Amino acid sequence: MSHAFYLDLDRCTGCFACAVACMDQNDLEVSRPEPTAWRQVFAIEATTGSEVRIRYVSLACMHCEDAPCLMACPSGAIARDAATRAVTVNADLCIGCHSCSIACPFGVPRFGKDGRMQKCDLCSARLEAGLEPACVRACPTRALKQGDPNLLTLEAEKKAAARLVAGT
Amino acid sequence: MxxxxxxxxxxxxxxxxxxxxxxxxxxxxxxxxxxxxxxxxxxxxxxxxxxxxxxxxxxxxxxxxxxxxxxxxYHEDRLRTPLRRVGPRGSGEFVPISWSEALDTVVENLNRLKAESGPESVIFYCGYPKQMRPFVQRLAFLFGSPNYCTESSTCFTAMAMAWRLVYGQMAGPDLAHTKLLLVWTGNPLWSGTPNARRLMDAKERGVKFVVVDPRKSPIAGLADLHLQLRPGTDGALALAMANVIIKEGLYDRGFVAEWTRGFDEYRIYVAGFSPERAEEITGVPVELIRQAAVMYATAKPAAMMPSSTPLVHHTNGVQNQRAAAMLVGLTGNFDVPGGNVPQALAWLEVPGGGFPARDHAFKMPRQWSEMPPRVGAERFPVWTEMIDQGQAMDLVRHITTGDPYPLRGFVGFGLNYRMFPGSPRFLEALDKLDFICLVDLFATDTTKYADIVLPACSSVERSEVRAYPQKHIIATEPVIAPLGQSRSDTDIIFGLAQKLGLPYQDYDGVSSNGGTPPPELGGFLPDGSPEFSAAFEAAMDWILEPSGMTMAELKKHPAGMPVPNPIPVSYRKYEKNGFPTPSGKMEFVSSITEKYTDREGIDGLPVYREPRLSPVSTPETAARYPLVLGTGTRLPMFIHSRMFRVPWTRSLRREAMVDLNPADAAKYGVVQGDLVELSTPEGSIRVRANVTHLAAPGVAHMYHDYPEADVNSLLSPDYLDPISGFPGFKASLCAVRKVSEAAPDFDLPQEVAR
The missing domain is CATH 2.20.25.90 (ADC-like domains)
Structure with a gap:
């Protein structure tokens, strides 16, 4: 089974549906002032010359193949799920040292009230039951996808091909 | 594990x-x-x-x-029992009471007010959701009060009115078949997400997007052309586009000659709106105006996507929306595939739901002519002629003055006082009433003013019927039991009707002809709570009868079902039936508004006027309040006051914030997250600055309804469009200044505070 998220940046509108669907699926406690949600949505305002473009990006754990967090974790709390190949955390083993935060290139690890790391597990139980991750299901524009990385990029490639033809 | x-x-x-x-x-x-x-x-x-x-x-x-x-x-603020007020109004001091005591108290008071001051002295009101509206209207009319009002006094209706003034009907965009979409304000990517996917798909299909919006909103991000106009100047922009289209001969001469009224006057009027003049008014460059006009007129077919509020939340809103809507007919895009296509409204006003129903007969058991004039009748004659509701924006004046008759009672479902411009004034008016019953899901700042509060349940705890534009219909069943003693709105309405002794369930009006009405369904449980699910189903069966659908059949399909034998989509219906306007034609000069041209701000033509508060119309005020203020522009995680209390949504934007362009922020020395004072001639609030290019330079946008920073308290209750009565939420004036975090809560004179 595959283990990738894919975000079609052209279709992400910053609507936060994915972020809340994740909270609901995982019973997340978000009342503390700092951001503890596993999926975050950002508005990026990019200026090129006099042109300003606002773009939106939804991000959660990338479930890297060569996961830096997994290698950095001194207590073996981070592991790879055998079935879905998601990078998962066993809170019982986490010692709250934040090594994973330092290692993660995407700023993904979050720490709950108990001080232990928590993050997206790719809705592994849902994947095994043939369901898509909660965030993917909610996405109103279908910007967020999950599946085999090669199939996801093939879809993107198809769109690029269509654009090439449209330009001629 | x-x-x-x-x-x-x-x-x-x-x-x-x-x-x-x-x-x-x-x-x-x-x-x-x-x-x-x-x-x-x-x-x-x-x-x-x-x-x-x-x-x-x-x-x-x-x-x-x-x-x-x-x-x-499951929020802790959910109301779980009926409540009786024991402290002063506004104190929030209530005691739980039984349903019997609550309903009897309401009925006793309504009957007393009816006897003392007539049934018209009681106002019936609906906020969200819309499901209970026909039921409340029927209750009001059978009680004898014409004063049925809804939150549509500030949402959607003015847009529909404008389209009806031009075409006799509303006509939505045929997105599936169009080549160009002209989005005239609004951002469905956040506010109407079922359409978000379809808009993205259209973009990927190669549909061109022209977006008119003061904000750099997500949908403006899809635009091939974005016309970022000064708020409230939409009419001038539309008239200038018409100017270009007519001058360059790009209009549909055949359609205009055969099917329109008042084109010559319109042509002469728009000749005064050159793109150069429009650039001065709107701030949109001449070249963009020309380009947009030519693109829209030549795309064939092109569709226009209107919005429920941003274009009509102006003191000149209906006229602006009329001017925009006229471009559709002018360019031959009315009722053609890929253009704007009128479709019959199904149950609860869903366009293109695809079935006939008897909701009109259900909700109007009496005619307007049989009752005294309703709220707003004198002040908003165009609204009153066109819309089967009172205009709630006249409530403050009517309650306060008692003119033309006293208003003394209020039965409100989902009333949120902060949707009224000059919201504190609305509360003051409410407090003058003799008796207030509010039905709500939550204990709110508005329910604090009720004498009796009744607990309603949410959609997952009740049954209801909903239609969809894809010609799909669903009758839901409760997913969970109602929380505490809460009941569905319709249970409460049927219960009140029965205790008031009204012939509510006599849908065929048998009793008024001396006949014996059918036996009443439903009743009261041992704890006194109303249980009228059978009555609700019978009502829906009666309403749906012309469609051939029954509740029994619908309930066999828990996820809903396709509407059987739906009314097919057809085009150029006017060729057969004419337009449902007084003249039978598309009206550039409205036969309805031209009757009221003695009133300030009402004309037959779509005359452009400045917003009543603007840098142009009130330069002296603008010198002190230099930013244009728009209130209520949607955020993706909130809908009015409904989601502030929910931790998940609140976590996405924890504090009340005003959107300011980086240039303005720099001018006022403000950075992201700074505390600022947002003030108008009516008052001030303190909020955080959200520095973003979403807002154009010179414009501040502030989301409404925050209990701690109620931006609608900064507007006058009389800042209204004379045609629709809609508030000018999207264009008034304000000032912003940075406030020191250490500043005391009380207001110091400005020079000291600095």
Whole structure:
């Protein structure tokens, strides 16, 4: 089974549906002032010359193949799920040292009230039951996808091909 | 963790986990969205929600608000019993009482007011959602009061009025077949997410997007052309586009000659709106105006997407919307495939729902002529002629002056006082009333003013019928039992009607002809709570009768079903029937508005006027309040006041913020997150600055309804469009200044504070 998220940046509108669907699926406690949600949505305002473009990006754990967090974790709390190949955390083993935060290139690890790391597990139980991750299901524009990385990029490639033809 | 534990934690439905998926709909927001909802239920409690795949409108998706359903439904602020006020109004001091005592108190007071001051002295009002509206209107009319008002006094109706003034009907965009979409304000990517996917698909198909919006909103991000106009100047822009289209001969001469009224006057009027003049007014460069006009007129077909509020939340809103809507007919895009196509409204005003129903007869058991004039009748004659409701924006004046008759009682479902401009003035007026009963899901700042509060339940705790534009219909069943002693709105309405002794369930009006009406369904449970589910189903059966659908059949399809034998989509219907306007034609000069031209701000032509407060119309005020203020522009995680209390949605924007352009922020020495004072001649509030290019230079946008920073308190209750009565929420004037965090709560004179 595959283990990738894919975000079609052209279709992400910053609507936060994915972020809340994740909270609901995982019973997340978000009342503390700092951001503890596993999926975050950002508005990026990019200026090129006099042109300003606002773009939106939804991000959660990338479930890297060569996961830096997994290698950095001194207590073996981070592991790879055998079935879905998601990078998962066993809170019982986490010692709250934040090594994973330092290692993660995407700023993904979050720490709950108990001080232990928590993050997206790719809705592994849902994947095994043939369901898509909660965030993917909610996405109103279908910007967020999950599946085999090669199939996801093939879809993107198809769109690029269509654009090439449209330009001629 | 073993496999079962893992499945339970992952909320996987099935026998092993004891989790069942039950079908409902989300009614947290109501602007014709209402996504299908799959509720994951375990031990009688919802543990998760997601979108229903079977719903052809939302197709399995949800928005941020709908996804937070569970925290909303189970929120600690939910009302669980009827309440009687014991402290002063506004204090929030209540005691729980029984349903019997509550309903009897309401009925006693309504009958007393009726006897003392006539039935018209009682106001009946609906906020969200829309499901109970026809039921409340029927209650009001049978009671004898014409004063049925809704939150549509500030939403949607003015837009529909404008289209009806031009075409006799509303006509939505045929997105599936168009080549160009002219989005005239509004951002459905946040506010109407079932359409978000379709808009993205259209973009990928190569449909051109022309977006008129003061904001750099997500949908403006899709635009091939973005016309970023000064708020409230839409009319001038539309007239200039017409100017270009006519001058360059790009209009549909055949259609205009045969099917329109007043074209010559219109042509002469728009000749005064050169793109150069429009650039001065709107700030949109001449070249962009020309380009947009030519693109729209030549795309063939091109569709225009109107919006429920941003274009009509202006003191000149209806005229601006009329000017924009006229471009459709002018360019031959009315009622053609890929243009704007009128479709009959189904139950609860869903366009293109595809079936006939008797909702009009249901909600209007009396005619207007049989009752005294309703709220707003004198002040808003165009509204009163066109819309089957009172105009609630006249409530403050009417209650305060008692002119033309006293208003003394209020029965409100989902009333939120902060949707009224000059909101504190609305509360003051409310407080003058003799008796107030409010029905709500939550204890709110508005329910604090009620004498009796009745607890309603949410959509997942009740049954209701909803239609969708894809010609799909659903009759839901409760997914969970109502929380505490809460009941559905319709239970409460039927219960009140029965206790008032009204012939509510006599749909064929048998009793008024001396006949014997059918026996009444429903009644009161041992605890006194109203239980009228059978009456609700019988009412729906009566309403749906012309469609051939029955509740029994609908209930066999828990996720909904296609409307049987739907009314097919057809085009150029006017060729057969004419236009449903007084002249039978598309009206450039309105036969309705031209009757009222003795009133300030009403004309037959779509005359452009400046917003009543603007840098142009009130330069002296603008010298002190230099920014244009827009209130209520949607955020994706909130809908009016409904989602502030929900931790999941609130976490996405924790504090009340005003959107300021970086240039303005720099001018006022403000950086992201700074505390600022936002003030108008009516007052001031303190909020955080959100520095963003979403806002154009010179414009501040502030979301409404925050209890701690109520921006609508900064407007006058009389800042209204004379045609629709809609408030000018989207264009007034304000000033922003940075406030020191250490500043005391009380206001120091400005020079000291600095």
């Amino acid at each position: 073993d496999k079962l534990q893992r499945m339970i934690k992952g909320k996987i439905p099935g026998e092993a986990t004891g989790i069942e998926v039950r079908k409902s709909i989300c009614t947290i927001c109501d602007p014709q969205t209402q996504c299908g909802l799959d509720c994951y239920v375990k031990d009688g409690r919802i543990i998760k929600v997601e979108g229903s795949r079977e719903n052809p409108h939302s197709e399995g998706t949800l928005c941020a608000k709908g996804a937070a359903q569970r925290q909303w439904v």
